[in-house]
Each structure stands twice: as structure tokens, then as C-alpha cells.
């Protein structure tokens with residue numbers, strides 16, 4: 425077992441708790457098992473008995489373990505001992521116009537209300553981000569390069585930042601240089617640039633089902649049609665289905681979040697990414713890959729990106745630092761392959777990106793703290809996802825299914841039969857909790873029985889209580905359904 429990091433930023437007892445939660449999650453410790461004694465764990469981890477006691481106290485409050493008199497602590501059994509993951513989706517297989525509606529705006533508005541627990545948007549807690557270091561970098565560039573920092577930075581964007589992004593991308597095994605990178609205002613603009621560069625109104629865009637709702641809204645705004653492709657909770661977009669659909673419909677582009685999909689959390693194996701790139705190359709169809717969660721893997725290895733297999737320049741890779749550094753800095757990028765000129769032209773007319781945050785992020789990356797920060801962040805997200813998953817399994821009624829993501833920080837929850845996610849969204853908001861109802865993630869308003877939960881928030885009593893309240897509400901709705 426790893427020894428905890430005494431200089432880590434999280435409290436020691438939290439780190440100890442994290443190790444025990446990981447053991448429960450990977451089933452090294454099973455319901456009914458005795459957890460290591462206070463003395464044993466304190467010796468093994470080289471921390472005080474009091475620290476382990478504090479850790480166990482928190483885990484008991486959070487429902488992971490229970491104390492038995494004169495006997496020690498035991499892993500609590502759960503109603504759904506290991507909840508199943510949702511089944512492969514079965515979307516409607518004709519291209520559709522998209523009408524997302526106003527729910528997204530309501531979720532965004534709720535997120536900023538101070539007394540609402542924001543489980544509705546996929547957003548990290550600011551406490552997890554290197555706020556001081558970024559602000560120091562911002563102050564340094566404003567001081568040392570005051571004239572440059574208020575000047576325009578023309579597309580493709582700040583050269584050092586592009587070099588840093590190219591360096592990190594090349595380390596995944598992709599042939600990418602600084603001139604292949606175009607800086608954008610977050611991944612949202614990167615996706616918008618990519619879509620507009622490859623398709624026009626009326627074109628059919630194949631997307632995963634469910635799909636990230638801003639992509640659906642973008643397809644709506646651009647007057648394109650969405651073709652939903654079924655998705656597996658573990659391995660992502662179903663490529664056999666996609667291949668069949670390519671023969672049935674004039675698909676103009678495919679959009680995928682292959683690494684830790686939002687909302688499903690699936691990870692497309694690298695071999696499947698290679699197959700996808702080859703398949704699309706045969707049809708000469710561009711692939712827009714959104715890799716915003718790629719750096720947030722829970723396992724040891726960072727998954728590769730489809731770009732690594734792209735010999736034809738047909739892959740447009742989009743990403744940003746919004747989930748890892750600073751969503752408000754709005755630093756994203758697109759690596760558009762053969763569409764670089766088209767993307768640059770669009771970027772010039774859609775608006776240049778702000779200079780100070782480009783300089784500050786370049787400075788932060790160059791100073792070398794990013795990988796260390798990512799290691800801590802990954803372990804925090806993994807812990808938060810495990811805790812939230814466990815709590816949902818305890819608090820929600822039987823029949824609930826929950827994804828088991830291997831990275832990122834969202835959970836996709838299938839509610840028991842008859843429980844409506846939209847109704848739950850409204851009731852939860854009245855109780856001060858925002859969630860994302862499943863209907864947002866489909867142009868055909870499918871997924872009424874689903875919700876997406878954000879586990880990017882620091883796990884604390886308020887988040888834990890919010891999950892319990894959601895559980896109560898789902899029980900109520902399920903009971904109402906049973907008596908209806």
C-alpha cells in the first residue's frame with residue numbers, strides 16, 4: 425500500500441480515507457470485511473493512530489464503514505452491493521434536428537446561486553485547482569511583459585503556448601508541432617470552429633447517444649442534423665453500428681468524446697480509436713474528437729487520442745484546460761489537420777483570444793508544475809467519483825444503475841423504472857441541489873430516466889447530504905409511481 429504524502433495538500437486523514445475507499449471500490453475490501461485495525465494502518469502508513477481514527481470517523485459518517493463494539497470497523501453492506509452499469513443505449517436511428525430547450529440555461533443559472541449544491545454542470549471545485557500559482561503567473565506576465573500582455577495575439581495564438589500543447593500532444597505518440605495548433609476560447613469554441621470548418625447547415629453529424637449537450641446545442645445553432653449512435657457504458661461509441669449508419673446516411677462528420685465521455689464516462693480502447701480513424705478515412709469523413717477529459721485518467725496510462733492514428737489529416741482534436749486548470753481562463757485549442765486554414769479563417773472572424781491568460785498558462789506549463797498538479801487532481805477526482813458512486817448506491821432505491829468511469833468526474837445514473845429525471849431535476853432544485861436531467865443529452869429527448877451528476881466537487885458533508893436528499897426524492901418518486 426502506498427504511504428500517504430505528508431506534504432500533500434489534502435488533510436492526512438482524507439488521504440488515509442481515500443486509500444480505504446479505493447480498496448472498497450476495487451473490491452479488495454468487500455461488504456462485511458473488517459478494515460485494517462487503527463494500529464496496523466497507522467504503522468503501515470506511518471501516520472498517527474489519531475489520524476487513522478479521524479479517517480475512519482469520516483468514513484463512518486459517510487456510510488462506507490461501521491464500528492462494531494469491541495471488534496473494530498467493518499465495510500458496510502449496501503442494498504445494491506455493486507450497482508450495475510447502464511445498458512448499451514438504443515437511440516433512434518434517423519438524423520434529427522436538435523431542440524435542446526431552456527433547461528441548460530436553468531442549470532447554468534442555478535450553478536451560480538450561492539446556496540445551491542452544483543451537481544448539474546461538469547465543473548471542478550476551485551479548491552482543487554492551482555489558483556495561487558496561476559494568479560502568480562498572471563501577475564508575472566502583466567508585470568514583466570506589460571506591453572505584450574495588453575496587445576492582440578493573432579490566431580493561431582501565442583507561440584509558446586502552442587509549443588507547450590504540441591509538446592504534450594506529441595508525447596502521446598502523435599506527429600504534431602506548434603504550427604498544427606490553433607488556440608481557442610475554451611473547448612466550446614474549439615468544437616464550434618471544428619464543426620463549422622467541416623460541415624454546413626443541413627449536414628448530418630453523427631454523435632454518441634447520449635451526447636454532451638453543448639455539442640447538441642451547437643448542432644442546433646448551426647442548422648445541422650444529429651444522428652445518434654449507440655454507446656456502451658464501458659467502451660463508448662458502437663463502431664459496428666456507426667459503420668452500418670455510414671452506408672445508410674450521408675454523414676458529414678463524426679463527433680466523439682472517446683476518452684471519459686460526458687456523460688457516460690466510457691473510454692474507447694485505443695485499438696477502437698484506430699479502427700474508427702481508418703473507417704472514416706475510407707469514407708473521407710472528418711472526425712472531431714473532444715479530448716477535454718483525457719488527462720484525467722484513473723489508471724496509470726494516459727489513453728491516446730484518435731489523432732495519433734490520423735494519416736490523412738481528417739481528425740480535428742479539440743480540448744482545453746477548463747477541467748484541469750482554470751475554466752474561467754478560457755484557454756482551449758484545436759488541432760485541425762487538413763482543415764487548419766478553414767479553422768484559422770473562422771477564428772479570425774469569430775474573435776481573437778485574450779492575451780494575458782494565454783501568456784500565463786504558457787508560463788505555468790513551462791515552469792513544470794503541471795504534471796505534479798495533474799497527479800494530485802487525478803487522485804482527488806478518482807476519490808470523489810468513488811465516494812459519490814458508493815453514496816448513490818446506498819441512498820438510491822434498488823433498480824438504480826450507475827456508470828463506473830475510469831477517468832473524468834461525471835456519473836451517469838439510470839433511475840428505477842417510472843422515475844422521471846426532469847421531475848427529479850425540478851424537485852431537487854427546490855431543495856437547493858442542481859442536477860442535469862438525462863433528456864438534455866439527446867436531440868430526441870430520450871433518457872428521461874437518467875440524470876448526470878458532477879463529482880468534480882470536493883467531497884464534503886454538503887455534497888454527501890445532497891446525494892442523500894436526491895436518494896430520498898427518488899424513493900418518493902418511485903413510491904408515487906408504484907401507487908399511481
Ligand SMILES: Cc1ncc(COP(=O)(O)O)c(C=O)c1O
Pocket residue numbers: 546609610611612613636681686714716743744745746751755756
Ligand atoms: C465534453 C466537454 N466538451 C467541452 C466542454 C466545454 O469546455 P470549455 O469550458 O473549455 O469550453 C465541456 C465542459 O463541460 C465538456 O464536458
